[in-house]
Amino acid sequence: MQSNEYKIDKVIKSKPRGALVFPDDFTKIGSSESIRKALQRLENKGAIKRVAQGIYVRPKIDPYIGEVLPSAEEVATGIAKRDKIRLVPTGVYALNALGLSTQIPIKLVFLTDGAPREIKLSKRSIKLKKTTPKTLLAKGEISSLVIQALREIGKDKISAEEELKILALLKKENQKDLAHDLKLAPVWIRKIMQKAIQQ
Incomplete structure (x- = not known):
């Protein structure tokens, strides 16, 4: 069985870079606690960045300055x-x-x-x-x-x-x-x- 982390990561990667991600986007995948932990693990791995409490993003990558976070x-x-x-x-x-x-x-x-x-x-x-x-x-x-x-x-x-x-x-x-x-x-x-x- 695929883990919640894997499923969430797959959904995030299907979105364009720079798109904001909220825990509510994944309510069909698991409980709010398991989603929170999965997002935290993905953040620790550098797959996503936390912009604010409960708001994440897979940053855009600029060839000169690297990661670009949303305004x-x-x-x-x-x-x-x-x-x-x-x-x-x-x-x-x-x-x-x-x-x-x-x-x-x-x-x-x-x-x-x-x-x-x-x-x-x-x-x-x-x-x-x-x-x-x-x-x-x-x-x-x-x-x-x-x-x-x-x-x-x-x-x-x-x-x-x-x-x-x-x-x-x-x-x-x-x-x-x-x-x-x-x-x-x-x-x-x-x-x-x-x-x-x-x-």
């Missing part, structure tokens, strides 16, 4: 997919994602409809903050980021340069999504976003 952003996306939750980047991370800030946040903060928690990575962390369903109703990828970025900047604190950048980005957004998301934004943010439609 904090990729880990957050993987968690959202696994838990079937929605995530909206907020704060400094939203500003950075839009190119309005060069500051790379050590802590990525997301609003979510899932359980609030913090996931510690080696050098960065992911914080999930519970929010109201309305906050997550935005359809547009750009417009939802813009709403959060403007909240971070604050009312009456946006510079002319930042506003021009935001309007240029919003023009790339699907106009139907933008019109939908406008209704979800606070009045002062709506006034800025409307300019992208009027122009």
Whole structure:
């Protein structure tokens, strides 16, 4: 009979390198305790790397720098997919994602409809903050980021340069999504976003 470790290793090797692996992926193979031990043994052998508690990866290999671990952003996306939750980047991370800030946040903060928690990575962390369903109703990828970025900047604190950048980005957004998301934004943010439609 094949061991759980062998079966889990086989499943991991069938996935592309860089794909995140969670203990829940193997519930059909054995008990949670036996899966945990098998993953630990595979980690000790160097077959997989532990990215955070309960999150593993078979790293991509770069010819120059060797093993490449997933970014904090990729880990957050993987968690959202696994838990079937929605995530909206907020704060400094939203500003950075839009190119309005060069500051790379050590802590990525997301609003979510899932359980609030913090996931510690080696050098960065992911914080999930519970929010109201309305906050997550935005359809547009750009417009939802813009709403959060403007909240971070604050009312009456946006510079002319930042506003021009935001309007240029919003023009790339699907106009139907933008019109939908406008209704979800606070009045002062709506006034800025409307300019992208009027122009």
